[in-house]
Amino acid sequence: MTAQILDRGLTSYRIGDPAGLYPIFDATGSTIAPGRWNTAGTPMIYTSEHFATALLEKLVHGSGRLPPNQHFITITIPRGLSYEVLSPNALANWAKMPATTSKRFGERWCLEKRSLILIVPSAVARPERNILINPAHAEFRHIATSLHEPVFWDRRLFEG
Template identity: 35%
Template structure:
């Protein structure tokens, strides 16, 4: 499976999960390293835009595309398995606990979860401390080239 992440260019190849370890997220508690990727570049862009003002998405941002062997991804989690309020903000303890337990059990390299913004899309959570982390293959690292109409539509 190919997955995508948008970040400041200086951090694109950093697969340590340090940012999520420092701040936590919807699927991990603070102190637990995790990498957040998405099933498409568009989903990654939605994830970035929901967390930051568009005017901060400058030329300093790029994206990374990686390939994860399908056998290393746990795809069993379905929407019906999640609490009714799993999309709430701030994130509920149920999703934080679920992702943190995934990291602690250390069985698979990645966990496929629904995207809170658009649940028919998926995010892929990667355990940066899993023994198979070296099996990730970087396909592409590139600048994020966003159509100027998107910037203009925000009124900035």
């Protein structure tokens, strides 16, 4: 894959606790609890292309409990920045656990700084996509984030 240049701006979403140990728009958590696309040595910021996908991603990692004090931010990635898109068919076993294949791929992408963002499929909502952001990339400073706003969870999501 080679980096492309965005011909339009992108928006993505991230959910977190603004009173937590780390800011919502921060990669530290990914070094403590690496996700599907990174190892502890490759910090990246996981975001979702849609707010509903961000909710699903938070729910799948929340062990069925209502997450306390969750807020969301809107992330604006302006046109002219670099990106790559990973097709689900381009990386065999990307969704398998343990996530060895996807971690290796994400680590290489991050360390090589090939692009600012990597658009990947969501394992929890296959037609949807997540947007990985490399905070070590030179273009990172061009990203803008909104003020955080509370997430209002529908309690029916947590009923047995």
